[in-house]
Amino acid sequence: MESTPRIEQTSTTKAMMYPAVEIDVWCLIQVQPDGTVTRVVDFDHPPLFVPASASDPVPSVDVTLDPSTGLWARIYHPPVSTDKQLPLIVYVHGGGFCLFSPGVDDFHRLATRLASATSSIVLSVAYRLAPEHRLPAAYDDLRAALRWLSNPDARQHLLASADLSRLFIMGDSAGGNIIHNVLASNEGPKLPGLKGVVLLQPFYSSEERTESEKASDEQGFLTVKIADACWVLARPESNEPRTRDHPFCCPPAEGLPDVAVMVVTGGRDVLSDRSVLLTAELKKLGREAVELHVFPEEEHAFYLPSQEREALTELMGLISKFVSRF
Template sequence: MDTNVIGASEFIKVFSDGSVERFIPITAPASVDMYNGYKCKDVTIDPLKSITARIFIPTTTDDAMLPIIVYFHGGGFCIGSTTWLGYHHFLGDLSARSKSIVLSVDYRLAPENKLPIAYQDCYTSLIWLSQQKQLESWLQKADLSRVFLSGDSAGGNIAHQVAVTAIRDKECPVIIKGLLPIHPYFGSEKRTELEMKEGSEDEVKSNDMFWKLSIPEGVNRDYYSCNLEKMEVSISEWSRFPNVLIFVAELDFLKERGVIYAEFLKKKGVNVNLIETKDEKHVFHVFRPDLEPARLLQKQMNEFIHSI
């Protein structure tokens, strides 16, 4: 076997024969037993493409219909899963706190499945929601007219692309009311000030590696879904873009990209707000879902969801 490593970080190794080794994190099983105000179970969205998801529902609700949060995990499009312990606890608590149904999607990963496959898989989850509304007992109270797209890092990027697809699909069966990208992952061939700052070399190298592994062969970081300026979205489509609440973290290497994203959307006429979490790093809510900064993030997401 050819074992030459062509891409590596502490989270993933990719070999020249096409094989991939990913680090094995602590995971959490789904449980239909009530825990902390929610319960959850795993579902299959497309068995032929191995697209799965975990549904979280609050256990204390009245007869009102519930908003839906469709969440896309981060990981540079190459790693991550809704089963990871941090995602499990954060999203379960978010479901309970916001009285929302959360559908956390496990899309196919790069480099085995390069972009735009992740976008396609995640849009498929919206179609699945509409098809299962009358079949899946856990979705009986799901309000398909109040769907919110969220995700961290690469998942924030995915949320944007899924929203664009929903706008373009005249037969989209759900209504996207808002986006809540957390520390969104964008890029370009042109470096930001932080990326050129002394001491950022390791983060830049890792960042470049994940983009190289995820985008199609023969393109660079000016690929349409990486570089905001390369996205071909019409004025009419921008006029129908949902409200957006972007979260960035003060100590995050990708903070600039999130701020640029907010400014980009404002120029397009989108109703967008940005919240910065002080003294925190990238995807802190996944690593420490039980601490106060993550609780505050859930509170801010809840307020946004119930303000629309």
């Protein structure tokens, strides 16, 4: 992404790899066959406070949620009266489980826009990244973030205006996968206030290719090759056999709670068929509050490169309408 911040010095660590191959994801992370991981950008050390500005009117603050793992989140407060009860959106960013954080410009601006458009408090979670922290580390971090909501410390940071009875969970790409797997498990906290789930181009996979994957020309932002590489980096080391038929890659539709679900995809997204299939499976289960929105001319992560695109404005309107129902 053009707006992704870059640094002169790289960070290099060691992580066990399989298979023994060389991997390069968007030139931001390189992995050698011996397991050496080199990151061009350091996503693990956020500033403590991000001030509002003329171009960034939504104030935000970074909060540590779990000191034992270094889990942190960025909280956004929309520019509305604090005596008004506001919905809470827990947002989980994308990046193939391997890249990015709430502090990356694109995701920071998206969360800012989300808070403003929906008049909601947004909690953007900085989960641990693979391959240094393979799945289920990201799932564990989202569970920890959801548990934190019931912590007295959360009220201090979220303000009394956060209405936990109007809770929404939203994730794009890998973030959508993280949400699905966490909500499908029995290990997370109970969420009686959960009203809706928003899945933006959720990152699913399997060994069997879909038609949209078969038709990939390997020229878009997300290609089959890059998606496969991310799964090699993210899948748990205990995955036997080592394939994309692991349950983490393709969680069952029935695992999602019976609440309102919005699924968004792009007509040129290599993963578009998987979003369409998920929606169809949910409707077969009798889920009535399920909606699919297809942006025919858009590819994967179309909402990130620019905050002024017509498609993003339309998307924010759809999400705002979705949230305002509750």
